[in-house]
Each structure stands twice: as C-alpha cells, then as structure tokens.
Amino acid sequence: MHRAHAFGLAGATVFRGSEGFGETSVVHTTRLLSMADDLPTAVVIVDEEDRIRAFMSQLEELPISGLITLEEVEVVHYKGRDTAAS
Structure with a gap:
C-alpha cells in the first residue's frame, strides 16, 4: 500500500482476512496461533x-x-x- 501511495495511485485499501486457504489448501486462521502468521490479505488499488x-x-x-x-x-x-475546509 505504501508503494502505491508513493507511486501516486488514486487509492488503496488493505483487507486482512480472519481465515482462508490458497493453493496449498492449508487453512490459516486466527483461532490457531500456529496458523495465524500467514492470514489472507487483499490489497485493492483504484486507478486507471x-x-x-x-x-x-x-x-x-x-x-x-x-x-x-x-x-x-x-x-x-x-x-x-x-x-x-481543511
């Protein structure tokens, strides 16, 4: 997100998931401390x-x-x- 801001893009938002899985099919969740360090994250960037x-x-x-x-x-x-007004 910080790189998008420095690049001058119109907007960016980071969404942190509480549970998810990807190509490995391993479920990462906040309910198990051992699996909470690789939670799903989505970065949405808005621009042309x-x-x-x-x-x-x-x-x-x-x-x-x-x-x-x-x-x-x-x-x-x-x-x-x-x-x-600011």
Missing part, C-alpha cells in the same frame, strides 16, 4: 488501468506471492472529502 499496469513492476521485487487481477468497475457514486 495503464497506471496500475505501470505500478505492477514495483511488486516484482517484493518477497511475496499472490494473485493480481484487473477489474473494470462502474462508479455509480463518489463523494470525496471537502479538502477546501
């Missing part, structure tokens, strides 16, 4: 496709594995904070 594709090279040097998907969305409502 070309900017996200340009950012993806930043991820190659990180020691992580995972799945990256690009999804087209239709924004039906957006109201940002009024930063003029």
